[in-house]
Amino acid sequence: xxxxxxxxxxxxxxxxxxxxxxxxxxxxxxxxxxxxxxxxxxxxxxxxxxxxxxxxxxxxxxxxxxxxxxxxxxxxxxxxxxxxxxxxxxxxxxxxxxxxxxxxxxxxxxxxxxxxxxxxxxxxxxxxxxxxxxxxxxxxxxxxxxxxxxxxxxxxxxxxxxxxxxxxxxxxxxxxxxxxxxxxxxxxxxxxxxxxxxxxxxxxxxxxxxxxxxxxx
Numbered sequence: 001x002x003x004x005x006x007x008x009x010x011x012x013x014x015x016x017x018x019x020x021x022x023x024x025x026x027x028x029x030x031x032x033x034x035x036x037x038x039x040x041x042x043x044x045x046x047x048x049x050x051x052x053x054x055x056x057x058x059x060x061x062x063x064x065x066x067x068x069x070x071x072x073x074x075x076x077x078x079x080x081x082x083x084x085x086x087x088x089x090x091x092x093x094x095x096x097x098x099x100x101x102x103x104x105x106x107x108x109x110x111x112x113x114x115x116x117x118x119x120x121x122x123x124x125x126x127x128x129x130x131x132x133x134x135x136x137x138x139x140x141x142x143x144x145x146x147x148x149x150x151x152x153x154x155x156x157x158x159x160x161x162x163x164x165x166x167x168x169x170x171x172x173x174x175x176x177x178x179x180x181x182x183x184x185x186x187x188x189x190x191x192x193x194x195x196x197x198x199x200x201x202x203x204x205x206x207x208x209x210x211x212x213x214x215x216x217x
Contacts, residue, residue, distance in 0.1 A: 085115035
């Protein structure tokens, strides 16, 4: 992680910068960065400005639909959050592209516009990061953040290649998986196929393929 003794000039995006928790909170309140995704870990912060082109948003949409169609057909209880922030005060914060509470027993945080307090509520079962320029960090520091936050499963989707790297997280460590554990029976290869189809197919075609595929299971 890149280090700086203090944040004394405009923060560069897509790098880690040394910062106190108070400095991190101040940047989060600055309207200049209101469209950014914020991360804090081991006294460093990172701001990623949301991409404005269709590459990231299309991948986000496709991954979301795979998860939502699959859970609907399998009758799995799930709540999806888009760009929600999760905070363990003074220690870490993360804001993944997609996050999911899954299963029969989760307690959903209240409907507010403040970060979800991880001292009170459990972290999401599944988080998804979709990156092009940030893909190396998605597999690096962010993976460590999710390991230390007791997230159960993490997917890192590369928007340039359509590859999806999935990790099961247990006891503060992670290992690659080919089939989701929090969504039993869902192959990660199917998520990649949906992303590949999105290069040539419209949403209706992808939706019909998903319906046909999941209805046969």
